[in-house]
Amino acid sequence: MTMQETVLAHATLILPDRLMKGHVVIRDGLIAEIGEGTAPRSAQDCDGAHIAPGLIELHTDNLERHIQPRPGVDWPHAAAIYAHDAELAGCGITTVFDAMRVGSIPDRKDYAPYARQLATELLAQVDAGNLRISHHLHLRAEICCESLLEELASFGPGDRVGLVSLMDHTPGQRQFRDTSAFRTYLRSKVQLTDDQIDAYFAQLREMSARNGAAHEAGTVAFAGRMGAVLASHDDSTAGEVGRSAAHGIRLAEFPTTREAAEECRRHSIRTIMGAPNLIRGGSHSGNVSARELAEAGLLDIVSSDYVPSALLSAAALLADIWADWPRAMACVTATPAAAAGLADRGRLQPGLRADLIRFRLVGGTPALRETWVRGQRIA
DSSP, X not given: OOOOEEEEEEEEEEOSSOEEEEEEEXXXXXXXXXXXXXXOTTOXXXXXXXXXXXXXXEEEOHHHHHHOSSTTOOOOHHHHHHHHHHHHHHTTEEEEEEEEEEOOOTTOGGGOOOHHHHHHHHHHHHHTTOOSSEEEEEEEEETTSTTHHHHHHTOOGGGOEEEEEEEOOOTTSGGGXXXXXXXXXXXXXXXXXXXXXXXXXXXXXXXXXXXXXXXXXXXXXXXHHHTOEEEEESOOSHHHHHHHHHTTOOEEEOOSSHHHHHHHHHTTOEEEEEHHHHHHTSOTTSOOOHHXXXXXXXXXXXXXXXXXXXXXXXXXXXXXXXXXXXXHHHTTTHHHHHHTTOTTSSSOOTTSBOOEEEEEEETTEEEEEEEEETTEEOO
Protein backbone atom coordinates (compact mmCIF):
# COMPACT_ATOMS: atom_id res chain seq x y z
CA MET A 1 0.00 0.00 0.00
CA THR A 2 1.11 3.53 -0.77
CA MET A 3 0.65 5.97 2.09
CA GLN A 4 -0.91 9.30 1.17
CA GLU A 5 0.74 12.21 2.94
CA THR A 6 0.13 15.95 2.95
CA VAL A 7 2.15 18.48 4.95
CA LEU A 8 0.77 21.93 5.76
CA ALA A 9 3.65 24.18 6.82
CA HIS A 10 4.35 27.75 7.94
CA ALA A 11 0.90 27.93 9.55
CA THR A 12 -0.57 29.32 12.76
CA LEU A 13 -1.91 26.19 14.41
CA ILE A 14 -4.84 26.56 16.81
CA LEU A 15 -4.03 23.83 19.33
CA PRO A 16 -6.23 22.96 22.33
CA ASP A 17 -4.12 25.05 24.70
CA ARG A 18 -2.18 27.58 22.58
CA LEU A 19 -1.34 29.02 19.18
CA MET A 20 1.81 27.64 17.59
CA LYS A 21 3.75 28.44 14.44
CA GLY A 22 4.41 25.10 12.84
CA HIS A 23 3.25 22.34 10.53
CA VAL A 24 0.75 19.47 10.38
CA VAL A 25 1.45 16.13 8.71
CA ILE A 26 -1.63 14.34 7.37
CA ARG A 27 -1.21 10.66 6.60
CA ASP A 28 -3.91 8.25 5.44
CA GLY A 29 -6.73 10.44 6.66
CA LEU A 30 -5.33 11.08 10.13
CA ILE A 31 -3.23 13.74 11.79
CA ALA A 32 0.15 12.00 11.97
CA GLU A 33 2.35 14.76 13.37
CA ILE A 34 2.26 18.32 14.66
CA GLY A 35 5.57 20.10 14.85
CA GLU A 36 7.55 23.30 15.05
CA GLY A 37 10.70 24.18 13.18
CA THR A 38 11.70 23.07 9.69
CA ALA A 39 9.02 21.23 7.72
CA PRO A 40 9.61 18.65 4.99
CA ARG A 41 10.50 20.05 1.58
CA SER A 42 7.28 18.74 0.04
CA ALA A 43 5.18 20.85 2.41
CA GLN A 44 2.41 23.18 1.29
CA ASP A 45 3.29 26.73 2.39
CA CYS A 46 0.33 28.20 4.29
CA ASP A 47 2.04 31.61 4.58
CA GLY A 48 1.03 32.11 8.22
CA ALA A 49 -2.67 31.32 7.79
CA HIS A 50 -4.57 29.65 10.62
CA ILE A 51 -5.05 25.89 10.64
CA ALA A 52 -7.80 24.61 12.93
CA PRO A 53 -9.96 21.52 13.35
CA GLY A 54 -12.98 21.26 11.08
CA LEU A 55 -16.09 22.87 12.56
CA ILE A 56 -18.73 20.67 14.22
CA GLU A 57 -22.34 21.78 13.88
CA LEU A 58 -24.91 20.33 16.29
CA HIS A 59 -28.02 22.30 15.29
CA THR A 60 -28.73 23.78 11.88
CA ASP A 61 -31.99 24.25 9.99
CA ASN A 62 -30.05 24.65 6.74
CA LEU A 63 -31.19 21.39 5.13
CA GLU A 64 -34.82 22.34 5.82
CA ARG A 65 -34.17 25.66 4.09
CA HIS A 66 -32.86 23.87 1.01
CA ILE A 67 -35.79 21.44 0.73
CA GLN A 68 -38.27 24.29 1.15
CA PRO A 69 -36.62 27.49 -0.15
CA ARG A 70 -39.99 29.29 -0.11
CA PRO A 71 -43.27 28.55 1.69
CA GLY A 72 -45.08 25.84 -0.25
CA VAL A 73 -42.10 25.04 -2.50
CA ASP A 74 -40.85 21.44 -2.18
CA TRP A 75 -37.41 21.34 -3.83
CA PRO A 76 -36.06 18.03 -5.23
CA HIS A 77 -34.45 16.43 -2.20
CA ALA A 78 -31.31 14.99 -3.80
CA ALA A 79 -30.40 18.39 -5.24
CA ALA A 80 -31.17 20.04 -1.89
CA ILE A 81 -28.97 17.56 0.00
CA TYR A 82 -26.02 18.09 -2.38
CA ALA A 83 -26.35 21.88 -2.16
CA HIS A 84 -26.60 21.81 1.64
CA ASP A 85 -23.56 19.52 1.91
CA ALA A 86 -21.47 21.72 -0.41
CA GLU A 87 -22.50 24.91 1.41
CA LEU A 88 -21.42 23.54 4.78
CA ALA A 89 -18.11 22.29 3.36
CA GLY A 90 -17.51 25.76 1.95
CA CYS A 91 -18.10 27.23 5.41
CA GLY A 92 -15.56 24.93 7.10
CA ILE A 93 -18.13 22.61 8.69
CA THR A 94 -16.87 19.03 8.47
CA THR A 95 -19.39 17.31 10.78
CA VAL A 96 -23.08 18.21 10.96
CA PHE A 97 -26.09 16.99 12.90
CA ASP A 98 -28.86 17.77 10.41
CA ALA A 99 -31.92 19.01 12.29
CA MET A 100 -35.26 17.54 11.22
CA ARG A 101 -38.58 18.19 12.91
CA VAL A 102 -40.66 15.25 14.14
CA GLY A 103 -44.19 15.96 15.28
CA SER A 104 -46.80 17.42 12.93
CA ILE A 105 -50.13 19.24 12.91
CA PRO A 106 -52.75 17.56 10.69
CA ASP A 107 -54.39 20.68 9.26
CA ARG A 108 -51.18 22.67 8.65
CA LYS A 109 -49.61 21.97 5.24
CA ASP A 110 -46.43 23.74 6.35
CA TYR A 111 -46.26 21.39 9.38
CA ALA A 112 -46.72 18.05 7.62
CA PRO A 113 -44.51 15.01 8.36
CA TYR A 114 -41.27 14.94 6.36
CA ALA A 115 -38.38 13.72 8.56
CA ARG A 116 -38.62 9.97 7.88
CA GLN A 117 -38.50 10.34 4.09
CA LEU A 118 -35.78 13.01 4.16
CA ALA A 119 -33.66 10.97 6.57
CA THR A 120 -33.94 7.91 4.31
CA GLU A 121 -32.75 9.96 1.33
CA LEU A 122 -29.94 11.61 3.27
CA LEU A 123 -28.63 8.34 4.69
CA ALA A 124 -28.71 6.75 1.23
CA GLN A 125 -26.47 9.56 -0.05
CA VAL A 126 -24.14 9.05 2.92
CA ASP A 127 -23.92 5.30 2.32
CA ALA A 128 -23.25 5.84 -1.39
CA GLY A 129 -20.31 8.11 -0.58
CA ASN A 130 -21.86 11.04 -2.43
CA LEU A 131 -21.43 13.67 0.29
CA ARG A 132 -18.34 15.65 1.25
CA ILE A 133 -18.74 15.95 5.01
CA SER A 134 -19.89 13.75 7.91
CA HIS A 135 -23.67 13.80 8.42
CA HIS A 136 -25.62 12.67 11.50
CA LEU A 137 -29.31 12.97 12.40
CA HIS A 138 -30.69 15.45 14.92
CA LEU A 139 -34.40 14.87 15.54
CA ARG A 140 -36.20 17.91 16.95
CA ALA A 141 -39.17 16.48 18.83
CA GLU A 142 -42.16 18.85 19.03
CA ILE A 143 -43.72 17.40 22.15
CA CYS A 144 -47.08 19.16 21.82
CA CYS A 145 -47.77 17.80 18.32
CA GLU A 146 -50.27 15.01 17.66
CA SER A 147 -48.13 12.63 15.63
CA LEU A 148 -44.83 12.82 17.54
CA LEU A 149 -44.64 9.32 18.99
CA GLU A 150 -45.82 7.74 15.74
CA GLU A 151 -43.14 9.61 13.79
CA LEU A 152 -40.42 8.70 16.30
CA ALA A 153 -41.42 5.03 16.04
CA SER A 154 -40.48 5.07 12.34
CA PHE A 155 -36.80 5.50 13.30
CA GLY A 156 -34.56 2.67 14.49
CA PRO A 157 -30.93 1.99 15.49
CA GLY A 158 -29.87 1.71 11.85
CA ASP A 159 -30.76 5.37 11.27
CA ARG A 160 -27.79 6.59 13.32
CA VAL A 161 -29.78 9.17 15.25
CA GLY A 162 -27.12 11.08 17.19
CA LEU A 163 -29.08 13.86 18.87
CA VAL A 164 -32.69 14.30 20.02
CA SER A 165 -33.95 17.61 21.36
CA LEU A 166 -37.10 18.27 23.36
CA MET A 167 -38.93 21.14 21.64
CA ASP A 168 -42.05 22.93 22.85
CA HIS A 169 -43.22 25.96 20.89
CA THR A 170 -46.50 26.38 22.78
CA PRO A 171 -47.22 30.14 22.90
CA GLY A 172 -46.57 31.85 26.23
CA GLN A 173 -43.54 29.86 27.40
CA ARG A 174 -39.90 29.09 26.55
CA GLN A 175 -38.86 30.78 23.28
CA PHE A 176 -42.24 32.43 22.91
CA ARG A 177 -42.97 33.70 26.43
CA ASP A 178 -43.54 36.98 24.58
CA THR A 179 -45.91 35.92 21.79
CA SER A 180 -45.37 39.07 19.72
CA ALA A 181 -42.28 37.60 17.99
CA PHE A 182 -44.23 34.42 17.21
CA ARG A 183 -47.05 36.49 15.74
CA THR A 184 -44.62 38.43 13.55
CA TYR A 185 -43.11 35.16 12.26
CA LEU A 186 -46.51 33.67 11.41
CA ARG A 187 -47.69 36.84 9.67
CA SER A 188 -44.57 37.18 7.52
CA LYS A 189 -43.59 33.58 6.74
CA VAL A 190 -46.89 31.69 6.81
CA GLN A 191 -49.15 34.66 5.91
CA LEU A 192 -51.68 33.98 8.69
CA THR A 193 -54.20 36.64 9.70
CA ASP A 194 -54.56 37.74 13.32
CA ASP A 195 -57.76 35.69 13.69
CA GLN A 196 -56.00 32.62 12.25
CA ILE A 197 -53.07 33.17 14.63
CA ASP A 198 -55.44 33.36 17.63
CA ALA A 199 -57.05 30.07 16.59
CA TYR A 200 -53.66 28.47 16.00
CA PHE A 201 -52.39 29.54 19.44
CA ALA A 202 -55.51 28.04 21.05
CA GLN A 203 -54.92 24.80 19.12
CA LEU A 204 -51.27 24.60 20.25
CA ARG A 205 -52.18 25.21 23.89
CA GLU A 206 -54.88 22.54 23.79
CA MET A 207 -52.53 19.99 22.20
CA SER A 208 -49.79 20.80 24.70
CA ALA A 209 -52.14 20.29 27.65
CA ARG A 210 -53.33 16.97 26.22
CA ASN A 211 -50.06 15.54 24.87
CA GLY A 212 -47.12 17.31 26.48
CA ALA A 213 -46.33 15.10 29.47
CA ALA A 214 -46.75 11.77 27.65
CA HIS A 215 -44.83 12.94 24.60
CA GLU A 216 -41.98 14.28 26.73
CA ALA A 217 -41.64 10.94 28.52
CA GLY A 218 -41.88 9.05 25.22
CA THR A 219 -39.16 11.17 23.63
CA VAL A 220 -36.80 10.68 26.57
CA ALA A 221 -37.33 6.91 26.31
CA PHE A 222 -36.81 6.99 22.53
CA ALA A 223 -33.47 8.78 22.89
CA GLY A 224 -32.38 6.15 25.38
CA ARG A 225 -33.28 3.32 22.99
CA MET A 226 -31.37 4.99 20.16
CA GLY A 227 -28.31 5.71 22.30
CA ALA A 228 -28.70 9.35 21.24
CA VAL A 229 -27.64 12.45 23.15
CA LEU A 230 -30.73 14.14 24.62
CA ALA A 231 -30.93 17.94 24.62
CA SER A 232 -33.37 20.49 25.96
CA HIS A 233 -34.44 23.47 23.89
CA ASP A 234 -35.29 27.03 24.93
CA ASP A 235 -35.17 26.53 28.70
CA SER A 236 -36.34 29.78 30.31
CA THR A 237 -36.58 29.14 34.05
CA ALA A 238 -34.68 27.33 36.77
CA GLY A 239 -37.61 24.93 37.03
CA GLU A 240 -37.40 23.99 33.35
CA VAL A 241 -33.65 23.39 33.67
CA GLY A 242 -34.27 21.26 36.74
CA ARG A 243 -36.72 19.12 34.76
CA SER A 244 -34.14 18.77 31.99
CA ALA A 245 -31.51 17.68 34.50
CA ALA A 246 -33.92 15.09 35.94
CA HIS A 247 -34.16 13.56 32.44
CA GLY A 248 -30.37 13.23 32.37
CA ILE A 249 -29.97 16.05 29.85
CA ARG A 250 -26.46 17.48 29.66
CA LEU A 251 -26.93 19.75 26.64
CA ALA A 252 -29.15 22.86 26.52
CA GLU A 253 -29.90 24.48 23.18
CA PHE A 254 -30.52 28.22 23.24
CA PRO A 255 -31.59 28.96 26.84
CA THR A 256 -33.66 32.11 26.62
CA THR A 257 -32.68 33.77 29.91
CA ARG A 258 -29.56 34.27 31.97
CA GLU A 259 -31.37 32.60 34.87
CA ALA A 260 -31.69 29.41 32.82
CA ALA A 261 -28.05 29.56 31.68
CA GLU A 262 -26.84 29.98 35.25
CA GLU A 263 -28.98 27.02 36.36
CA CYS A 264 -27.50 24.95 33.51
CA ARG A 265 -24.04 25.66 34.89
CA ARG A 266 -25.14 24.49 38.35
CA HIS A 267 -26.34 21.22 36.85
CA SER A 268 -23.23 20.75 34.64
CA ILE A 269 -25.36 21.14 31.49
CA ARG A 270 -23.46 22.53 28.50
CA THR A 271 -25.05 25.59 26.92
CA ILE A 272 -25.40 26.10 23.16
CA MET A 273 -26.09 29.57 21.79
CA GLY A 274 -26.72 30.69 18.22
CA ALA A 275 -23.98 32.33 16.17
CA PRO A 276 -26.47 34.78 14.58
CA ASN A 277 -27.44 35.98 18.07
CA LEU A 278 -23.76 36.51 18.92
CA ILE A 279 -22.90 38.30 15.68
CA ARG A 280 -26.04 40.47 15.55
CA GLY A 281 -25.58 41.46 19.18
CA GLY A 282 -28.88 40.01 20.35
CA SER A 283 -31.68 37.53 19.81
CA HIS A 284 -34.21 38.19 17.04
CA SER A 285 -36.87 36.83 19.44
CA GLY A 286 -35.94 39.18 22.30
CA ASN A 287 -34.24 36.48 24.38
CA VAL A 288 -30.94 36.68 26.26
CA SER A 289 -27.89 37.88 24.33
CA ALA A 290 -25.28 35.25 23.49
CA ARG A 291 -22.60 37.88 24.09
CA GLU A 292 -23.90 38.47 27.62
CA LEU A 293 -23.58 34.76 28.34
CA ALA A 294 -20.11 34.62 26.76
CA GLU A 295 -18.87 37.50 28.88
CA ALA A 296 -20.33 35.83 31.99
CA GLY A 297 -18.59 32.53 31.19
CA LEU A 298 -21.92 30.78 30.54
CA LEU A 299 -21.47 29.84 26.87
CA ASP A 300 -19.96 26.46 25.94
CA ILE A 301 -20.93 25.71 22.33
CA VAL A 302 -21.96 27.80 19.34
CA SER A 303 -24.34 26.64 16.61
CA SER A 304 -24.76 28.31 13.24
CA ASP A 305 -28.55 27.80 13.57
CA TYR A 306 -29.81 29.31 10.30
CA VAL A 307 -26.58 30.88 8.88
CA PRO A 308 -23.85 28.27 8.21
CA SER A 309 -21.14 30.85 7.52
CA ALA A 310 -21.76 32.37 10.96
CA LEU A 311 -20.02 29.52 12.79
CA LEU A 312 -16.44 30.47 11.95
CA SER A 313 -17.23 34.19 12.28
CA ALA A 314 -18.63 33.52 15.76
CA ALA A 315 -15.39 31.80 16.77
CA ALA A 316 -13.42 34.86 15.65
CA LEU A 317 -15.72 37.15 17.62
CA LEU A 318 -15.35 35.01 20.74
CA ALA A 319 -11.57 35.08 20.28
CA ASP A 320 -11.81 38.88 20.51
CA ILE A 321 -14.16 38.82 23.51
CA TRP A 322 -12.03 36.34 25.45
CA ALA A 323 -8.62 37.20 23.91
CA ASP A 324 -8.21 33.44 23.60
CA TRP A 325 -8.29 31.66 20.22
CA PRO A 326 -8.04 28.09 21.59
CA ARG A 327 -10.99 28.65 23.94
CA ALA A 328 -13.05 30.26 21.18
CA MET A 329 -12.28 27.54 18.64
CA ALA A 330 -13.19 24.83 21.16
CA CYS A 331 -16.77 26.19 21.17
CA VAL A 332 -17.18 25.11 17.54
CA THR A 333 -14.91 22.04 17.52
CA ALA A 334 -13.75 20.15 20.62
CA THR A 335 -16.68 20.89 22.94
CA PRO A 336 -19.47 19.99 20.49
CA ALA A 337 -17.51 16.86 19.54
CA ALA A 338 -17.32 15.82 23.20
CA ALA A 339 -21.00 16.65 23.76
CA ALA A 340 -21.99 14.43 20.83
CA GLY A 341 -19.70 11.59 21.87
CA LEU A 342 -17.32 11.97 18.92
CA ALA A 343 -13.87 11.24 20.36
CA ASP A 344 -12.08 10.99 17.01
CA ARG A 345 -12.26 14.65 15.92
CA GLY A 346 -12.45 18.27 17.03
CA ARG A 347 -8.81 18.85 18.04
CA LEU A 348 -5.43 19.23 16.34
CA GLN A 349 -3.91 16.13 17.86
CA PRO A 350 -1.98 13.18 16.37
CA GLY A 351 -4.16 10.14 15.84
CA LEU A 352 -7.40 12.06 15.27
CA ARG A 353 -9.23 12.49 11.98
CA ALA A 354 -7.62 14.97 9.63
CA ASP A 355 -10.74 17.16 9.41
CA LEU A 356 -9.14 20.58 9.07
CA ILE A 357 -9.69 24.12 7.88
CA ARG A 358 -7.33 26.85 6.72
CA PHE A 359 -8.40 30.46 7.02
CA ARG A 360 -6.95 33.95 7.08
CA LEU A 361 -8.24 36.97 8.97
CA VAL A 362 -9.13 39.80 6.61
CA GLY A 363 -10.01 42.95 8.52
CA GLY A 364 -10.94 40.78 11.49
CA THR A 365 -13.25 38.56 9.44
CA PRO A 366 -12.16 34.94 8.85
CA ALA A 367 -11.87 34.14 5.14
CA LEU A 368 -11.93 30.38 4.61
CA ARG A 369 -9.40 29.08 2.07
CA GLU A 370 -9.52 25.27 2.34
CA THR A 371 -11.44 22.47 4.05
CA TRP A 372 -10.21 18.87 4.46
CA VAL A 373 -12.16 15.79 5.57
CA ARG A 374 -10.12 12.69 6.41
CA GLY A 375 -7.14 14.35 4.76
CA GLN A 376 -8.92 14.97 1.45
CA ARG A 377 -9.47 18.54 0.34
CA ILE A 378 -13.21 19.02 -0.24
CA ALA A 379 -13.50 22.83 -0.52
